[in-house]
Amino acid sequence: MILQDKTIIVTGASGGMGKAAVALLLEEGANVVGCDLNTDVLDEFKDSPGFMEYKGNLLEEDTVRDIFKATYERFGSIDGLANMLGIAQSATSIDDVSLDEYRKIMDVNMTSIFLTCREAAFYMKKQQQGKIVNVGSVSTTRPRPGLQSYVASKGAVEAFSKALALELAPNQINVNVLHPGPSDTNMLGQFSAEGVNVDESKKEIFEKSVPLGRLLKPEDIAQSVKFLLSDQTNMVTGSVFHVDGGRSI
Ligand SMILES: NC(=O)c1ccc[n+]([C@@H]2O[C@H](COP(=O)([O-])OP(=O)(O)OC[C@H]3O[C@@H](n4cnc5c(N)ncnc54)[C@H](O)[C@@H]3O)[C@@H](O)[C@H]2O)c1
Numbered sequence: 001m002i003l004q005d006k007t008i009i010v011t012g013a014s015g016g017m018g019k020a021a022v023a024l025l026l027e028e029g030a031n032v033v034g035c036d037l038n039t040d041v042l043d044e045f046k047d048s049p050g051f052m053e054y055k056g057n058l059l060e061e062d063t064v065r066d067i068f069k070a071t072y073e074r075f076g077s078i079d080g081l082a083n084m085l086g087i088a089q090s091a092t093s094i095d096d097v098s099l100d101e102y103r104k105i106m107d108v109n110m111t112s113i114f115l116t117c118r119e120a121a122f123y124m125k126k127q128q129q130g131k132i133v134n135v136g137s138v139s140t141t142r143p144r145p146g147l148q149s150y151v152a153s154k155g156a157v158e159a160f161s162k163a164l165a166l167e168l169a170p171n172q173i174n175v176n177v178l179h180p181g182p183s184d185t186n187m188l189g190q191f192s193a194e195g196v197n198v199d200e201s202k203k204e205i206f207e208k209s210v211p212l213g214r215l216l217k218p219e220d221i222a223q224s225v226k227f228l229l230s231d232q233t234n235m236v237t238g239s240v241f242h243v244d245g246g247r248s249i
Pocket of ligand 1: 012017056112138179180187
């Protein structure tokens with residue numbers, strides 16, 4: 001139970017990786033607040049005394065404020081933030097990417113991180129401790145054609161997290177980035193170009209790109225999130241943690 005009595009906010013909690021993280025963090029003794037646009041799939045955690053769900057759009061400033069306030073009021077501290085929300089980009093030539101599509105990807109993948117980290121910093125500074133894990137993507141070091149906007153948004157997450165790590169270090173707040181490799185969740189199929197056979201591209205393109213020979217499971221990512229939120233990483237900050245079966249090599 002390496003997270004006993006810690007209170008952790010997980011965004012994208014209804015997603016493949018987010019839900020696996022919620023389950024594991026609860027198992028490890030944490031209080032967990034799971035936030036997502038839709039929280040129906042989190043019903044199975046409703047009976048856990050340390051679980052709270054929050055349905056809302058993390059691009060809304062007031063919603064983000066409310067989540068942190070409600071968490072603090074219920075549990076009395078905010079020790080961790082795991083930002084696991086995100087959207088994919090269907091592989092598209094830059095000529096065909098509209099400004100609205102580009103902005104949406106940057107907003108969901110980066111503005112949400114800004115808003116939640118700003119709020120986390122407010123509470124964690126009061127406590128002079130806390131841990132933030134922002135999920136990026138292996139594509140920042142190994143891009144694929146047609147994913148230019150997605151890759152840019154994840155590159156921004158990495159740069160932002162390093163800058164924030166330095167800024168918040170005097171307050172004993174750790175900020176790290178976790179870059180997953182291709183993972184077996186709904187999102188993976190959404191990276192394929194329109195008209196491409198999703199199952200085939202998962203197997204032929206994504207799985208074959210992983211040196212360790214298989215797609216990542218959501219649980220593989222959850223284990224590393226747990227580690228980065230625990231006291232085992234008190235001296236780890238500003239780091240970029242690759243959980244990708246060797247894909248980034
Ligand atoms: N699956 C992969 O292969 C892969 C690879 C590298 C990085 N990633 C990254 O890992 C993270 C988790 O991915 P996943 O595979 O679990 O994806 P997923 O699609 O299963 O989950 C993403 C979740 O984010 C939520 N979300 C999106 N916009 C939101 C908003 N505005 N407010 C609140 N919630 C919102 C969605 O509702 C969804 O439940 C993402 O940041 C993704 O970019 C995924």
